[in-house]
Amino acid sequence: MNTPQRVEHAMTDKGYVPLYATGVVEQPWDTYSATDHAVWGQLYRRQRALLPDLACSAFLKAQDAMGMGETQIPRFDDLNEILARSTGWRIIGVEGLLPELDFFDHLANRRFPVTWWIRRPDQIDYIAEPDLFHDLFGHVPLLMNPVFADYMQAYGQGGVRAHGIGPEALVNLTRLYWYTVEFGLIREASGLRIYGAGIVSSAGESKHSIQSDAPNRIGFDLKRIMRTRYRIDTYQKTYFVIDDFEQLFDATRPDFAPIYAELKPHESFPAGSVQPGDRVITRGTGEGWLSDGDV
Ligand code: HBI
Numbered sequence: 001m002n003t004p005q006r007v008e009h010a011m012t013d014k015g016y017v018p019l020y021a022t023g024v025v026e027q028p029w030d031t032y033s034a035t036d037h038a039v040w041g042q043l044y045r046r047q048r049a050l051l052p053d054l055a056c057s058a059f060l061k062a063q064d065a066m067g068m069g070e071t072q073i074p075r076f077d078d079l080n081e082i083l084a085r086s087t088g089w090r091i092i093g094v095e096g097l098l099p100e101l102d103f104f105d106h107l108a109n110r111r112f113p114v115t116w117w118i119r120r121p122d123q124i125d126y127i128a129e130p131d132l133f134h135d136l137f138g139h140v141p142l143l144m145n146p147v148f149a150d151y152m153q154a155y156g157q158g159g160v161r162a163h164g165i166g167p168e169a170l171v172n173l174t175r176l177y178w179y180t181v182e183f184g185l186i187r188e189a190s191g192l193r194i195y196g197a198g199i200v201s202s203a204g205e206s207k208h209s210i211q212s213d214a215p216n217r218i219g220f221d222l223k224r225i226m227r228t229r230y231r232i233d234t235y236q237k238t239y240f241v242i243d244d245f246e247q248l249f250d251a252t253r254p255d256f257a258p259i260y261a262e263l264k265p266h267e268s269f270p271a272g273s274v275q276p277g278d279r280v281i282t283r284g285t286g287e288g289w290l291s292d293g294d295v
């Protein structure tokens with residue numbers, strides 16, 4: 001495998017994070033080693049064994065339709081042929097986490113940035129930053145769903161606007177991404193199911209988010225989410241549950257500028273709190289929660 005083009009480390013609200021070169025790169029598929037393909041295969045098999053009872057049907061259906069499999073790391077070009085025909089989205093290769101405005105601009109133009117490199121075997125269970133497995137296995141399948149695909153674009157457009165409004169607006173909007181695109185749950189006839197990429201790409205959190213008594217599960221509420229801090233280094237203390245993807249897309253119809261202004265004087269909520277007015281689906285026991293570390 002080539003070497004990722006890491007540019008610098010920067011202190012952010014999420015701690016000390018690596019920043020990468022922002023250019024779009026061709027997926028260097030021929031440079032993946034047997035170990036890289038084996039890491040993909042191991043992660044793919046483990047998640048696909050777990051997810052039939054845990055992930056939402058749209059995710060599972062889309063992943064099959066895209067032809068992702070365990071034998072080798074998928075080629076972006078192959079996935080793009082299928083994506084282009086279904087929703088007009090396209091994946092592009094990137095070195096890793098992008099500055100927010102670059103990231104939003106890609107989404108606003110229906111381009112999803114996928115990290116081209118995959119984690120090492122000793123990082124199978126946890127990696128702090130997005131790699132190819134998280135981006136491709138976790139995020140890309142739902143881009144095949146027309147309503148979710150439109151939500152992602154609307155989010156990117158909202159991100160570009162929030163970036164122009166200021167840092168507090170961006171914090172509000174980032175929480176929406178976190179509690180939906182990364183860690184969202186959806187109600188299906190068979191029960192609660194996962195759609196968030198951060199969950200479907202994690203064996204531990206896939207089980208925890210659906211089966212554990214520890215976390216709160218609360219009905220989706222845009223302003224509530226925008227005020228809620230989150231966890232980056234432990235399982236979430238709270239998951240927000242949508243009824244369908246239309247609910248998510250509809251939430252992005254209003255102009256967020258007045259909402260940011262309304263929320264500005266208010267304090268944020270701790271990640272594990274239950275608030276008056278919450279539609280509580282399950283109130284968590286809080287077992288195993290660390291008392292600090294919300295961001
Ligand atoms: N860059 N490549 C990449 N992938 C992400 O998921 C990502 C990013 N940059 C910023 C970012 N996510 C977050 O700040 C979200 O708020 C959008």
Ligand code: FE
Nearest residue numbers: 130182197198
């Ligand atoms: Fe992600």
